[in-house]
Amino acid sequence: MKRFSYPLSALALSLVAAMGTASGAFATPAVNDAVLIPRHFNDCVVTDLVTNEAYPGVISFTESNMICGGGANLHLWNFSDDGGISSAVFNNMDAFRFGATLDLTMQQVGSEAGLRVSPWWDQNANGYFNVRLPDGEIACFGGVLPFYSFTGSFGLRYVGGPIQLEIVYQPACNTEANPGTIEYKVNYLGVPYASGPLAFGNCTPGEEIHGCYGIMDDARVGGRVQNNFFAGGPADPASTNSASFFDVFFEVDDRDCPVQNASSSWGRVKGLYR
Numbered sequence: 001m002k003r004f005s006y007p008l009s010a011l012a013l014s015l016v017a018a019m020g021t022a023s024g025a026f027a028t029p030a031v032n033d034a035v036l037i038p039r040h041f042n043d044c045v046v047t048d049l050v051t052n053e054a055y056p057g058v059i060s061f062t063e064s065n066m067i068c069g070g071g072a073n074l075h076l077w078n079f080s081d082d083g084g085i086s087s088a089v090f091n092n093m094d095a096f097r098f099g100a101t102l103d104l105t106m107q108q109v110g111s112e113a114g115l116r117v118s119p120w121w122d123q124n125a126n127g128y129f130n131v132r133l134p135d136g137e138i139a140c141f142g143g144v145l146p147f148y149s150f151t152g153s154f155g156l157r158y159v160g161g162p163i164q165l166e167i168v169y170q171p172a173c174n175t176e177a178n179p180g181t182i183e184y185k186v187n188y189l190g191v192p193y194a195s196g197p198l199a200f201g202n203c204t205p206g207e208e209i210h211g212c213y214g215i216m217d218d219a220r221v222g223g224r225v226q227n228n229f230f231a232g233g234p235a236d237p238a239s240t241n242s243a244s245f246f247d248v249f250f251e252v253d254d255r256d257c258p259v260q261n262a263s264s265s266w267g268r269v270k271g272l273y274r
Contacts, residue, residue, distance in 0.1 A: 027091060027093065027094060028090070028094040028095060028096050028252045029079065029081035029088035029089065029090065029094070030081050030252075031079045031080065031081055031088060031098075031250040032080065032081060032082075032083060033055050033079075033080040033081075033082075033083050033084035034053055034055040034056075034059055034077050034078065034079060034080055034084060034222065034248070035077065035078045035079075035080045035084055035085075035086065035087050035222075036051055036053050036059070036075075036076070036077050037075070037076040037077065037078065037124065038051055038061070038075045038076075039073060039074070039075060040074045040075065040076050040124050040125065041071070041072050041073055041074035041125070041226070042073055043068065043070070043071025043072055043073060043229065044066070044067070044068035044071060044073055044227075044229055046065060046067060046068070047063050047064065047065050047066055047067075047068075047073060047227075048063065048064045048065045049061065049062070049063050049073075049075070050062045050063075051075070052244075053077070053084075055084075055248060056247065056248040056249060056250075057246070057247070057248075058244055058245065058246050058248075059077050059100075059223065059244070059245045059248060060242065060243065060244035060245070061075045061225045061242070061243050062240065062241070062242040063075075063227055063240065063241050063242075064239070064240040064241075065237055066107075066108065066109045066227065066229065066236060066237070066239040066240070066241065067236075067237045068229045069229060070229050070230050071229050071230065072226055072227060072228045072229060072230070073226065073227045073229075074124075074125060074224065074225070074226045075224070075225045075226070076116070076124055076222060076223070076224050076225075077222045077223050077224075077245070078220050078221065078222035079098070079221050079222050079250055087123075087220050087222075088220075088221070089218060089219075089220075090117075090215060090218075090219040090220065090221050091211070091215075091217040091218070091219070092171060092174050092180070092210070092211030092212075092214040092215055092216050092217050093171045093174060093211070093214070093255075094169070094171065094215075095169065095170055095171055095252065095253040095254060095255040096168075096169055096221075096250065096251065096252055096253050097166065097167065097168040097169070097250075097251050097253045098115070098166070098167055098221065098248075098249060098250040098251070099115065099164065099165050099166030099167065099185070099248075099249060100115070100164075100165060100223065100245040100246060100247060100248040100249070101162045101163070101164050101165075101245070101246040101247050102114065102131060102162070102163050102164075102165055102243065102244070102245055102246075103161065103162050103163075103242075103243070103244045103246065104131055104133060104158070104160070104163075104225075104242075104243045105133075105160065105240075105241060105242045105243075106133045106134065106227075106241045107236065107238075107239040107240055107241065108236040108239040109227050109228065109229055109231070109236070109239055109241055110132070110133060110134055110227070110228040110229075110230075110231025111132075111133050111225070111226070111227050111228065111241045111243065112130055112131060112132040112133065112225075112226050112228065113130075113131055113223070113224060113225040113226070113243040114128055114129045114130040114131050114165060114223065114224060115128070115129040115165050115167055115222070115223050115224075116128060116129070116220070116221065116222050116223055116224050117129075117143065117145060117167065117169065117182070117215055117219060117221050118143055118219060118220045118221075119143040119144050119215065119216050119219055120210050120216055120217060120218035120219060122143065123218075123219070123220040124220070126142045126143040127142050127143030127144070127145050127219075128140065128141060128142050128143075128145075128224065129145075129165055129167060129184055131158045131163060131165070132158070133158065133160075134231070135157070136151070136157030136158040136159055137149070137151045137157065137158075138150040138151050138156055138157070138158055138163075138186060139151060139152070140184045140195070144200060144202045144214075144215060144216060145182060146182060146198035146199065146200060146201075148184055148195045148198060150184075150186055150193055150195075153193075153195075154193055156186065156188065156193060158188070161189075162246070163186065163187070163188045164185075164186065164187035164188070165184075165185070165186060166184075166185040166186075167182060167183070167184060167185075168182065168183040168185070168197075168253065169181075169182050169214075169215060169253070170182075170183075170197065170253065170254075170255065171214050171215075171255055171257070172213075172255070172257055173257035173258070174200075174211055174212055174213045174214045174257075175212070175213060176203065176212075176213060178257065179199045179200050179201065179213035179214070180199070180200045180213050180214030180215070181197035181198060181199050181200070182197070182198055182200070182215075183195055183196060183197045183198065184198075199213075200213045200214050200215075201213070202214075202216070223245055223248075225243040227241050
């Protein structure tokens with residue numbers, strides 16, 4: 001039987017390219033600014049809050065007139081890819097690293113601050129790389145993030161001054177066999193510490209549409225400051241807490257999910273013309 005052959009169309013060539021590179025194509029937001037979200041929790045409405053957003057040099061929140069005896073005030077910042085108009089959307093297959101140098105101070109009212117990778121179902125108050133005063137605990141928890149404690153692993157406690165924090169997210173294939181990983185890094189008082197890559201184990205039935213074994217689609221990434229009126233000493237109208245994030249950085253990182261080989265993709269395309 002005579003076999004007919006056809007020249008490959010531009011569409012077929014496009015299919016080859018798409019199948020060969022889809023799992024390796026970057027969709028990570030091109031971060032170029034930050035968005036502030038002050039008073040997400042606002043249990044003490046009478047405080048005075050001064051913010052400064054000069055990305056990437058500094059993002060800061062200074063809160064005073066801390067006269068309340070309970071509750072918490074939570075202030076956030078998110079990365080933006082549209083010049084600070086809105087928060088960037090991060091998805092399960094994005095690959096990135098980010099960080100900053102945090103300087104946290106408190107007087108009477110307890111305070112905590114750090115980085116965030118917050119999941120789709122709680123884009124503001126979950127998924128923390130957290131530094132806390134007055135007890136100095138440094139830990140990572142919440143959302144879909146693998147738990148890790150620098151205080152538990154190294155006996156490390158924050159007592160003030162600059163501390164460098166960094167998160168590295170690698171999606172890999174976001175499968176049970178090849179899950180995404182996250183690594184937390186600290187540099188404090190000239191000494192580096194790292195969690196090593198920690199695998200995600202999340203894949204909740206009914207939520208697969210948001211992605212599995214990673215940060216899940218529709219996440220938000222940035223930082224947080226929370227002043228805890230239930231912690232520390234008594235409320236004091238003269239008390240001031242401050243958190244500053246210096247030298248904020250964001251980088252698109254490599255991904256390592258194997259790409260389907262070209263011969264297999266080519267065979268699939270040829271099958272369309274038989």
